[in-house]
Amino acid sequence: MYKTVDSSRVSISQLMQPSHSNFSGKIHGGYILNLMDQIAFACASKHSGSYCVTASVDTVDFINPIEVGELVTMKASVNYVGSTSMVVGIRVESENIQTSVKKHCNSSYFTMVAKDDDGKPKKVPGLIVNDKNEVKRFLKAIKRMNTKHQRKTEFDSINFSLENYIDQLEGYRVKVELPEH
Template sequence: MSIHYKSASESRVAISELMLPSYSNFNGKIHGGYILSLLDQIAFACASKHSRAYCVTASVDTVDFLNPIEVGELVTMKASINYVGRTSMVVGIRVEAENIQTGVVKHCNSSYFTMVARDDEGNGVEVDGLLLEDTTAIKRFLKAVKRIETKRKRKEEFDREDFVPSDYLADLEKYKVKVGF
């Protein structure tokens, strides 16, 4: 079986939506939960476009809220495939908000979602490879690999059966915590 490759541009998705008062929180800013819902939708669309399969969210690896989004701003989300595994993909998403009266655009959010392609029975579907066409694509791929490796190492270190908290007491001294045993 030969591997097919797609560039990130072939799966790229963008959506724009005007932020309404009904999306705001008690502080008058757009609720982060609403933005998360939109992020999940665009991650699904991007991953499904790349894999040509139904995709599910396996994890939300990073969501950095950088600037608040105001009611009345036009939010644009841009998603692209940053990494592919056998059945999984990391979708990178950039969120920008534009003040439609002034034209000022601000970067509001960066997110990384791990999506998995599934068939009708819920089994994993092998996805196309990723063609890295420029330096930006290479950086995005390598950053995704580093996040995956860090996540795996953290799990191996702290989710072990033989984990001993006392091994980390000295590390905890530099934080604002008190160990009560």
């Protein structure tokens, strides 16, 4: 079975209140992450027809701060599916409701895994991509996964040798003081 990207799109909007702010008066990033996790769950569950859990979160960059009183809108769609996992792309925008000025605040990718009634990973429907952006998002998800796998393989290998990398630290604000053995 296959489902279109559109069939599982989810959008939520919420007014940011003082209780959501941090000590500097901006909306707390942890609160935004909580909302993002909720919309990722809703989107993935809608696509899979199952309970889903968050497996990982990739690239959370807070681009612009969100102010108290702004309307935050989050849009989520399934960008990629594996056999039991889905990558949900989320875009976060805020809007000053007095001036109508909108800001892009964050984009992120949540990997969600569908679970059956026994808590075991469950196969998810395939994805029908029907426009250029959807194809591009699917390809970008593959690229992010391959890069992550390559980095893990490179640095977690038993053959990893610090001597092969130490010169790459030149020019960075790091001082290497390793004990001699």
